[in-house]
Amino acid sequence: xxxxxxxxxxxIGLGWILYPLLVDFETSTVLNPLAQEYVKxxxxxxxxxxxxxxxxxxxxxxxxxxxxxxxxxxxxxxxYFLKRRSNKKAKQTAGSEILQTGAKLLTPLFxxxxxxxxxxxHLSPGGGFQGGVVIASGILMIVLAEVNFHFSHLILQFxxxxxxxxxxxxxxxxxxxxxLNNFLDPRxxxxxxYLALFSAGAIPVIYSLIGIKVGxxxxxxxxxxxxxxxxx
Amino acid sequence: xxxxxxxxxxxxxxxxxAVFSTLCRSTLNAVIASGVTSLMASIMFLLAASxxxxxxxxxxxxxxxxxxxxxALKHIRSSGxxxxx
Numbered sequence: 615x616x617x618x619x620x621x622x623x624x625x626i627g628l629g630w631i632l633y634p635l636l637v638d639f640e641t642s643t644v645l646n647p648l649a650q651e652y653v654k655x656x657x658x659x660x661x662x663x664x665x666x667x668x669x670x671x672x673x674x675x676x677x678x679x680x681x682x683x684x685x686x687x688x689x690x691x692x693x694y695f696l697k698r699r700s701n702k703k704a705k706q707t708a709g710s711e712i713l714q715t716g717a718k719l720l721t722p723l724f725x726x727x728x729x730x731x732x733x734x735x736h737l738s739p740g741g742g743f744q745g746g747v748v749i750a751s752g753i754l755m756i757v758l759a760e761v762n763f764h765f766s767h768l769i770l771q772f773x774x775x776x777x778x779x780x781x782x783x784x785x786x787x788x789x790x791x792x793x794l795n796n797f798l799d800p801r802x803x804x805x806x807x808y809l810a811l812f813s814a815g816a817i818p819v820i821y822s823l824i825g826i827k828v829g830x831x832x833x834x835x836x837x838x839x840x841x842x843x844x845x846x
Numbered sequence: 847x848x849x850x851x852x853x854x855x856x857x858x859x860x861x862x863x864a865v866f867s868t869l870c871r872s873t874l875n876a877v878i879a880s881g882v883t884s885l886m887a888s889i890m891f892l893l894a895a896s897x898x899x900x901x902x903x904x905x906x907x908x909x910x911x912x913x914x915x916x917x918a919l920k921h922i923r924s925s926g927x928x929x930x931x
Contacts, residue, residue: 731901839914
């Protein structure tokens with residue numbers, strides 16, 4: 615009883631805090647000055663059609679590096695707490711016929727689609743994070759369908775750490791080649807033709823590295839869950 | 847106008863699914879309802895002209911999180927820990 619009253623009080627309090635925001639809210643019809651600079655700069659300086667990618671990879675590149683680091687820490691924590699048990703053979707029931715056939719058909723397409731998303735991050739919506747998650751979804755599908763699916767930890771470790779190191783290296787290359795203010799500045803590659811796949815400096819390379827890193831990190835989370843669970 | 851109606855409908859469905867997921871007794875239905883909430887949110891983001899956020903919400907919120915919850919649920923059941931179903 616007292617728990618329900620406290621819940622209602624908490625909900626009303628939250629509503630009371632958020633109510634002023636709702637009253638004052640109006641949809642802005644013009645971009646604020648900072649957003650204007652971003653939109654102008656992404657086309658003029660970076661030769662990049664997708665302003666969101668310009669913000670994520672370049673203008674707020676350090677935040678993205680931090681996000682990737684947080685994801686890495688989360689993965690490391692999951693891997694630590696779901697330690698591999700001594701009995702490695704997990705008891706897992708096989709997926710149904712439909713799931714198995716569907717997984718065989720769809721997993722390669724998931725992979726290709728994920729790679730498409732992160733390699734076209736500078737042209738179309740999406741990017742490294744989304745592409746990486748799509749790849750991990752494909753891997754998850756085959757984990758659910760196949761009983762005897764084993765992850766290659768060597769490949770996971772190498773793709774994750776190499777893409778992480780390469781990402782930081784691409785950032786440092788900006789520092790070395792363009793001057794002290796230019797950490798994660800992608801303009802040391804040629805800008806290329808507007809809207810071409812190889813354009814916008816190093817941004818496609820950086821976003822692809824992020825995609826590989828996110829995909830392999832989530833895949834190693836799946837590997838940890840698969841090896842931990844199932845044995846009772 | 848049509849877009850506003852669609853946004854309102856999607857918002858109502860998302861809220862109903864969220865409330866349902868907290869109230870229903872079956873864990874499986876709760877997981878699926880929270881996935882529906884994420885899916886509705888992702889369509890709302892798409893209607894609000896932010897395809898990047900919509901993509902993230904659809905892949906992570908509606909896709910990966912739901913499936914990982916279901917996967918964990920399956921493991922809990924097979925190890926005899928879950929009784930609430």
